[in-house]
Amino acid sequence: xxxxxxxxxxxxxxxxxxxxPAVFDRSRALMAAMTLFWERGYEGTSFDDLIAAMxxxxxxxxxxxxxxxxxxxxxxxxxxxxxxxxFFAILxxxxxxxxxxxxxxxxxxxxxFTRGDHPPGCMISLAGTHCPxxxxxxxxxxxxxxxxxxxxxxxxxxxxxxxGDVPEDTDCDMLAAYYSxxxxxxxxxxxxxxxxxxxxxxxxxxxxxxxxxxxxxxSGPGRNRG
Amino acid sequence: xxxxxxxxxxxxxxxxxxxxPAVFDRSRALMAAMTLFWERGYEGTSFDDLIAAMxxxxxxxxxxxxxxxxxxxxxxxxxxxxxxxxFFAILxxxxxxxxxxxxxxxxxxxxxFTRGDHPPGCMISLAGTHCPxxxxxxxxxxxxxxxxxxxxxxxxxxxxxxxGDVPEDTDCDMLAAYYSxxxxxxxxxxxxxxxxxxxxxxxxxxxxxxxxxxxxxxSGPGRNRG
DNA sequence: GGATTTTTGGAGCGATGACACCAAAAATAA
DNA sequence: TTATTTTTGGTGTCATCGCTCCAAAAATCC
Numbered sequence: 001x002x003x004x005x006x007x008x009x010x011x012x013x014x015x016x017x018x019x020x021p022a023v024f025d026r027s028r029a030l031m032a033a034m035t036l037f038w039e040r041g042y043e044g045t046s047f048d049d050l051i052a053a054m055x056x057x058x059x060x061x062x063x064x065x066x067x068x069x070x071x072x073x074x075x076x077x078x079x080x081x082x083x084x085x086x087f088f089a090i091l092x093x094x095x096x097x098x099x100x101x102x103x104x105x106x107x108x109x110x111x112x113f114t115r116g117d118h119p120p121g122c123m124i125s126l127a128g129t130h131c132p133x134x135x136x137x138x139x140x141x142x143x144x145x146x147x148x149x150x151x152x153x154x155x156x157x158x159x160x161x162x163x164g165d166v167p168e169d170t171d172c173d174m175l176a177a178y179y180s181x182x183x184x185x186x187x188x189x190x191x192x193x194x195x196x197x198x199x200x201x202x203x204x205x206x207x208x209x210x211x212x213x214x215x216x217x218x219s220g221p222g223r224n225r226g
Numbered sequence: 227x228x229x230x231x232x233x234x235x236x237x238x239x240x241x242x243x244x245x246x247p248a249v250f251d252r253s254r255a256l257m258a259a260m261t262l263f264w265e266r267g268y269e270g271t272s273f274d275d276l277i278a279a280m281x282x283x284x285x286x287x288x289x290x291x292x293x294x295x296x297x298x299x300x301x302x303x304x305x306x307x308x309x310x311x312x313f314f315a316i317l318x319x320x321x322x323x324x325x326x327x328x329x330x331x332x333x334x335x336x337x338x339f340t341r342g343d344h345p346p347g348c349m350i351s352l353a354g355t356h357c358p359x360x361x362x363x364x365x366x367x368x369x370x371x372x373x374x375x376x377x378x379x380x381x382x383x384x385x386x387x388x389x390g391d392v393p394e395d396t397d398c399d400m401l402a403a404y405y406s407x408x409x410x411x412x413x414x415x416x417x418x419x420x421x422x423x424x425x426x427x428x429x430x431x432x433x434x435x436x437x438x439x440x441x442x443x444x445s446g447p448g449r450n451r452g
Numbered sequence: 453g454g455a456t457t458t459t460t461g462g463a464g465c466g467a468t469g470a471c472a473c474c475a476a477a478a479a480t481a482a
Numbered sequence: 483t484t485a486t487t488t489t490t491g492g493t494g495t496c497a498t499c500g501c502t503c504c505a506a507a508a509a510t511c512c
Contacts, residue, residue, distance in 0.1 A: 018457050019510070020460070040356055040357060044358040047500050057462080058462090143419070147418070178432065181428050185411035193369070206435060273468095287471095289489060
């Protein structure tokens, strides 16, 4: 097994405390776990699958991650860190108006859901929707994550009303719920093998439902003066 | 246990062949299984959960249904029989035009996804999307079911073009993919506890993406003369 | 160097999951 | 009645699942 250890530092070169150094790269292992959960779901991913993909032993697993459920939570957070990056970058981009932000959101979704370097679709959108009572905790966690992104969309639309690029009589929560639903639908399509172009076009169609008309300021960048 | 048997007939009063009569109602047991699969998913539903909910023994289970997977297929067909009823009744209603058909489809979806007498959401929409390699068969089955309903929608839109109530330059497959995605999204929303009104309104918003404009015959019932 | 701390390898464990087997029971057919 | 067919109850089985324990190894701290 020849642990390749550099004096005083671990594999990634960061300083360590005392104790035997880990032979594996924790964040790499976490990514491997994330990928597996993403592809197979929580229930479909077994303990043995995990430690095999992560390249570690059962002992190291529990020493470093605690339990399957704890690992799933961590993998989920890792995923959200990652996807939240592009998601919020677009949603909160001050240089574009609200409608453009949502259009770009779907362009990026189509892209992210069909990249070759990770499983298709989304790790959150469909997770914990149908599960046994014993998975209540996980289920509630996923429901919360979904509600969070829907809430962020609603907030963005509200800002759009303030900025004047969204009609004032728009039901922000409902419009967000709609776009949230479309995103979940895209996740299903992606899982079923839809192409990037197909997802893109679905997103474009979804944008045709954007509220028409009487915004104070029809288009152009939102000023976000509020 | 007292099996209540009427001479020569089984519980449901239908004629039997020879052999010891079954003490349980097969279609009732199937419904119970369907409900459980619907609520918890395939992996989340254990053998013991099933026979408990169906009120039968392991022997009766395997004698009558073969295996968990076979039962799942049967439960799925049962579900499709059932949901296909209202789905195709609306989709193929000759008295309404294409756009109205889709609007009604979503009204009904909102209703069916939030009825008290069965689990919320849909048994097909999100099933088999994230699963291990060993569930390939089930996965492919569900992908096919989803493709089937999407195909039916596309077909209906094509008929709409023929009938003249849908613009001729409409991309039928893509529009169907969009509405299919929305329906999947509604399933997620329903599973997360969305109200009937919320689903309804999402459906109404989705209808705003309907192709505008240059149909040969703007509205009114489609004649289906083709 | 010795104490301490942490990770690792490897074996094992109790529970559950899905199913298999078999003889008895209860019906019909001959 | 007897033979045949089918269902039932009960028990057993075999693999997997998620996890635990323990002693050895490899680092740091004093």
